[in-house]
Amino acid sequence: MHHLHASAPPRRTTTLSLLLAAVLLVTGGLVLASTGRAAAADPLLSRGKPATASSQESSGLAAAKAFDGDGATRWASAEGSDPQWIRVDLGATAAVSRVRLTWEAAYAKAYRVEVSADGATWTTLATETAGNGGTDDLTALSGKGRYVRLTGTARGTSYGYSLYEFEVYGTPGDTTPPGTGAFTVVAAGDIAAQCTASSSSCAHPKTAAQAQRINPKFYLTMGDNQYDDARLSDFKNYYDKSWGAFKAKTRPVPGNHETYDPAGSLAGYKSYFGAIAYPQGKPYYSYDEGNWHFLALDSNSFDDAAQIKWLKDDLARTTKGCVAAYFHHPLYSSGGHGNDPVSKPVWQILYAAKADLILNGHDHHYERFAPQDPAGKATADGIVEIVGGMGGAEPYPIETVQPNSQKRISGTYGVLKLDLTDTTYTWQYVGTDGQVKDSGPTYTCH
The missing domain is CATH 3.60.21.10 (Metallo-dependent phosphatases)
Incomplete structure (x- = not known):
């Protein structure tokens, strides 16, 4: 069943500074696993790339909708269940420096952003524990991998999780497979x-x-x-x-x-x-x-x-x-x-x-x-x-x-x-x- 669309919550942007990279940083509940250089100029890597998710509310709310560059379309998970995840395959290894999440009314109160070389073993880039929806702009990230995943662990509403856009920025790396035999x-x-x-x-x-x-x-x-x-x-x-x-x-x-x-x-x-x-x-x-x-x-x-x-x-x-x-x-x-x-x-x-x-x-x-x-x-x-x-x-x-x-x-x-x-x-x-x-x-x- 499609839920009724509430008015979008106030938008918030979380920006992480290099000045605080040496200490554990918590900003509005967001904890970053590691930080790197500012990434404003890094290219968008995720648009149009293959995407999968743990569930979808309906066929019109598939994972790919969060990577199509259209702010009017969205992915939505099944309602009322935690955890849920959505991931994108960048097609090749990249140095991920920034992730920008544009939430629909059904946002995550708690989530992790993770990166993986092989889609099996994941490293946490950032952890949110007090999300309030809107836009989360996670900058100064530092992690390498081909796959980027958002795992929602606590819903902010009674619905599910829903993203208008899930954007991954960074520097494309070489296309050689990781040295794991994957x-x-x-x-x-x-x-x-x-x-x-x-x-x-x-x-x-x-x-x-x-x-x-x-x-x-x-x-x-x-x-x-x-x-x-x-x-x-x-x-x-x-x-x-x-x-x-x-x-x-x-x-x-x-x-x-x-x-x-x-x-x-x-x-x-x-x-x-x-x-x-x-x-x-x-x-x-x-x-x-x-x-x-x-x-x-x-x-x-x-x-x-x-x-x-x-x-x-x-x-x-x-x-x-x-x-x-x-x-x-x-x-x-x-x-x-x-x-x-x-x-x-x-x-x-x-x-x-x-x-x-x-x-x-x-x-x-x-x-x-x-x-x-x-x-x-x-x-x-x-x-x-x-x-x-x-x-x-x-x-x-x-x-x-x-x-x-x-x-x-x-x-x-x-x-x-x-x-x-x-x-x-x-x-x-x-x-x-x-x-x-x-x-x-x-x-x-x-």
Whole structure:
């Protein structure tokens, strides 16, 4: 529900002086973590840049509205809930020197302004504890990063948080990635129904477009890439016209629908992807990126002794600090297919090797679980499982909520955006409208 617009509160400008940089400065409740040179002449870096938020009050009040340079449009969070956040991706590392916030009537009484190199680890630039709305002009900031985030921790009204403009100023830096091994991956399963963009109800062209906008290091698929029986002709007619646009950067695994090809199990899948899906001559393989080791497994053949032996040997050889596996059938799921015990022996092997993350499809919904062991017991040294089967196939309802399930979304198509560093991982579930539908915690690798 849209709230009624009260008259804007008195405008206030908070300016920080170099003279006070040596001491902890509090001005009207604003505490700065560090200060630097005056930034009046630094260019505006945030206008028109990609933005995400923890929530939005409606589709017309999306995060991007706070970065469009139009003082009449705004972002508004969901009402009545703390905390809420909004962030912008500057596109490259920059030295941030100034942030200017123009509040609507729904302002923050308390908030933090933060900067991050990788979108996972955040450094506080400024903290407000006694905000009264209007305009907050935070100058003499000092911090480097690609991402800038405002996190509201206490609302000033009974509504939510709402910004007409969120402006970030600073000095653009070099475009080389930070020295943390940070990278982004997009993942989805259960993708290409037999339809194309000519049908407005066809979802996989829309998830492909969102996946491409994120522009990750590479793409993962968690099986059932092509419906209904994954013939080569169907791959060419449907998958290739959407997710096929970034086939060269895709690292797929097969699902059960890939086994239905009348020409032979996985025949169309193998013909379409070729060496991309069979880099080691089998439908399972591994590779490294940064400090991460990835295992692409074929859960159609978890009873194959050769794959199990290969998995154990591969895990014994890796020296990477973080391990992720992805395959089609989830051991735990609250959807129509439910828990699939075929994956339990593989979970036991991965758990013994201190693996961190498992990605699955099969059930057509999004779900994330707290860290758990193969027996389903919540434990800090457990594996985080995510079901991401909303790549384009018809959604399945949530049926039986499983223990340790933390969030479930059905009926909203989207992709997983995984942000990985040398020591941590987190993710967002991004809908086809570009809005973040869920954000995972930031976990540290085992």
